[in-house]
Amino acid sequence: MSSVAGSVLRRSARPTLHRAAALSRSPPSSSSLLSTSTSVSGQSGHVASGGAEVYTPAASGPPPIRVSMTESSGRGVFATRPIGAGDLIHTASPMVAHPSASLLHKVCYKCLRRRGSGEIPALSGSNDNVYYFCSEKCRERSKGFLEVESRLNWSAYENHCKERGLKYPFLVKRLACMVVSGTASEDCLDILQPDSIYPEMMREMEEEFELLKLAFVKATIEDALMAFLTKHWYFGVLARIRINAFRVETVGGSYEDLLTSASSSVAADSAVGNAIYMLPSFYNHDCDPNAHIIWIDNAAAKLKALRNIEADEELRICYIDASMDREARQSLLSTGFGFECNCCRCMSGD
Ligand SMILES: [Zn+2]
Ligand SMILES: [Zn+2]
Numbered sequence: 001m002s003s004v005a006g007s008v009l010r011r012s013a014r015p016t017l018h019r020a021a022a023l024s025r026s027p028p029s030s031s032s033l034l035s036t037s038t039s040v041s042g043q044s045g046h047v048a049s050g051g052a053e054v055y056t057p058a059a060s061g062p063p064p065i066r067v068s069m070t071e072s073s074g075r076g077v078f079a080t081r082p083i084g085a086g087d088l089i090h091t092a093s094p095m096v097a098h099p100s101a102s103l104l105h106k107v108c109y110k111c112l113r114r115r116g117s118g119e120i121p122a123l124s125g126s127n128d129n130v131y132y133f134c135s136e137k138c139r140e141r142s143k144g145f146l147e148v149e150s151r152l153n154w155s156a157y158e159n160h161c162k163e164r165g166l167k168y169p170f171l172v173k174r175l176a177c178m179v180v181s182g183t184a185s186e187d188c189l190d191i192l193q194p195d196s197i198y199p200e201m202m203r204e205m206e207e208e209f210e211l212l213k214l215a216f217v218k219a220t221i222e223d224a225l226m227a228f229l230t231k232h233w234y235f236g237v238l239a240r241i242r243i244n245a246f247r248v249e250t251v252g253g254s255y256e257d258l259l260t261s262a263s264s265s266v267a268a269d270s271a272v273g274n275a276i277y278m279l280p281s282f283y284n285h286d287c288d289p290n291a292h293i294i295w296i297d298n299a300a301a302k303l304k305a306l307r308n309i310e311a312d313e314e315l316r317i318c319y320i321d322a323s324m325d326r327e328a329r330q331s332l333l334s335t336g337f338g339f340e341c342n343c344c345r346c347m348s349g350d
Pocket of ligand 2 (some may be wrong): 286287288329341342343344345346347
């Protein structure tokens with residue numbers, strides 16, 4: 001059984017219990033689907049509408065997966081051919097990523113790689129806005145959003161979020177800067193399924209939105225560039241981030257070491273940040289998963305087979321710590337993700 005040391009939730013979930021009281025995971029609307037059966041082509045550097053890299057194939061040829069409708073869980077990811085235990089199924093680059101607020105100067109501002117202990121920090125920015133980048137490549141790729149971000153005063157927005165322990169607004173801020181700079185499209189997350197929004201969440205989100213908007217207005221960003229920045233946009237993006245964000249926990253070491261074991265028992269060295277992916281978000285949950293998502297040393301996700309998988313079998317990952325007992329898993333999945341788990345393991349009472 002898989003287990004991840006020190007972590008309860010692999011995938012982010014609703015942060016508070018009361019919000020989830022009236023939940024149900026609505027099936028995705030047909031318009032938000034890639035299509036009912038979309039084979040994924042293996043061209044390197046496939047580019048989504050937002051300009052973000054969605055994945056790169058593990059080896060030559062397309063990744064052995066397709067996204068199709070499941071019988072009862074909306075869309076899911078299926079194997080297109082047999083996959084061996086331990087095989088790398090595909091990798092995925094984040095559409096949006098952001099370091100944990102407490103690690104801002106300790107992990108790369110772009111890819112979330114930890115700064116080495118002996119490494120001389122190569123910082124960008126001035127005074128209040130200092131960022132660490134692990135490489136020229138990361139610095140170069142950040143130019144767009146950073147050019148916008150560094151013109152704005154974020155103290156009110158960030159203080160508001162830090163005081164409340166909110167992590168997702170940092171992803172919204174990053175995305176907003178990417179959109180203004182033209183490096184992402186405003187609708188790039190629309191394909192993801194949104195969380196339900198309850199009236200009691202509205203006020204908090206409205207406050208956040210007003211602070212975010214104010215930062216842009218004060219910096220006199222051109223009106224046309226921030227026309228997308230409406231309450232509707234903010235709520236829509238946050239609703240998607242809330243159930244689709246992954247907490248990125250890097251394991252260090254080499255991928256080869258991990259491959260030698262078909263187990264997912266990987267000791268993670270705590271979260272370095274949060275990130276949104278496209279393909280990994282299409283994987284459904286199972287308490288006894290046949291696939292696993294791992295991060296070696298940065299936010300590039302690797303999807304790995306935990307056992308032999310047959311062609312046309314659905315690939316599923318575990319959203320939570322699978323070592324918990326049934327009752328705890330059911331409770332967490334219900335409050336965090338809004339569904340009752342009917343996987344084989346849960347049905348067997350394990
Ligand atoms: Zn980096
Ligand atoms: Zn289950």
